[in-house]
Amino acid sequence: MDFSTTMEIFVSNYTLIDNEIYELWVEGVSAIEAVCQLKGKALLQQGSNVEMLQSEIEDHYRTYSLLERLLHNPAKIKDHQLEFQIEPQIMSMLIQRYYKFDDAVYRDILGKKLSTRNRKDLDDLSERTGINILSCRRQFDNAKRVFKVVEEMPGLVVKNIIDNFALDKELAKSYATVVFLGSLRFDCTKRKLQYLSFQDLSHCAHAIMANWTCKEQGPEQDDTEFDREFLLDLKDLRVMLDKDREHKHFSLVCAKVKPQMLEKVFQDVENNFKTYTRAILGISCGLHRSREMRTLFIDMVEKCLEPWYAAHWSRADLSIFLAAYTHSALEMDALREAELRQSWERCMNVLSACLTCLHKDKKEKK
Template sequence: MSLRCAALLIQTFLFTEVLAMANELDVFVGNTTLIDEDVYQLWLDGYSVSDAVNIRLKSGILDQTGAGPDVLESDTMDHYRTFQMLERLLHYPPKLVQQLLFQIPPYKQSMLIERYYAFDEAFVREVLGKKLSKGTKKDLDDISAKTGVTLKSCRRQFDNFKRVFKVVEEMRGALVENIQQNFLLSDKLARDYAAIVFFANSRFETGKRKLQYLTFEDFATCAEHLIQNWTLGAVDVAEDMDMDLDKEFLQDLKELKILITDKDLLDQHKR
């Protein structure tokens, strides 16, 4: 037998062995971090592993995959561990983009960040205008019961508001741009956070009964106009502060108070 024939026989034998091993392979190791968006949303919503498993069972996922309940529970736990490790990076999104430990495609990174900083309108409506302090955080139990948002999710959202506020509080420049640069949020979400930061800083009383019909979007629109026209940054480019209202302008507004307290004058000006 020639050397060429012997080499061909060896290659054929090795290929056959590889195929045999492939039939027994039940674990695959790669360097790309797998993200299940549905499980991620369950984690963000504050569900425990057992609750998340039950929700996934009801969705009919076992019929789609052919897996058993034990595999589903293991898969859910594995995803939850990954999200918990990623959370410290999500607190400061640029770190998530720069790190090399988790191999996550850019579009997935954007999804992780955007969803992590998303919030429930029912929740933000309850805390809008309040001081982002420990005192307000103690009320989250009641807010959770009132809004139906899980306590864990309430805490995440509140901590996000507070974190963004602290980072941009003393920054010069446009508020929306500062939020985008430091937290890599979309333009819409950055503008929403600008409204939250602005109201938290100015302490507008948005919880009054006569204002309850107003939605968060109503207040966000008001905040955008106030930032563009009433703040120090709008009045004096040198000040460049989008969070602080122009005190002289507010003082001038007090002179208009008589129009509100004097009914005859108010009716006259309305005409």
């Protein structure tokens, strides 16, 4: 009688990824804490016990720790690593989740140097926000890594981030905010700016990148470098401060806004137009100086928004005023030269986008 047995054996090093366990690892949750969070879920319902669950989680954590060094250089994963067999769509998911961030963390680091000293302050940030300290450190290190790679790289910063870190476009745009505001040293740390979210400042950063940076096609194209010729041209907007021109501008603006505003707000426009126009033009004409560009956000809050808050302007009022203010100037002889008209529009497109974004009502500022 033949008792021989035929066996077929298949050996594979295909890497298994558990989405829920990976998410906990990314968030800095320890293996023991992960067991506590998952022990009442599907793994136990399938007949496993706590020891088996802990063993499986620890095995996943070891795998993810080995993967982490690859996640630091995502662009090379596809062509230069053979250690892990992972489907491209799964690897893309791992990268996006590893580089995801909390708005509170990235809002805190905006305007700060990504230095070892500031990394040590993450304990305080973790305590304030309730975000795991390991997650805070991962997010800080990711920002520093992206910043270091693309800061001096010519070209469009979002494209450079996508090419080097394989991030999706929306995530790359967020990292571009960190790179742009950090490399050009925008001051985002003042107390009066703390009500602004990361997304608020990101909106402003991309408006500036789209309108005020070098956008020539070819090797000179770079949206982390300001168009210095344009910024210098803004000094010529001082022609709008001529007494007669200022009065004409005032008349044109009032004619446009009166039908659209409450009487109380319109009276404030009439009474304080000179103050408001000089604040806007003062900011615009000083942008060629690096120091005034760095303080752009605090200047907009202190010189423009605070007086409008005091006069109880709504965001709708502000939008109406800025649209009328911009378009009325284009009707004046003072801006008849094509280059000056273009400079005015480029400038006001950004200031209008930023001011309306930074304007918050009382509920939003809490």
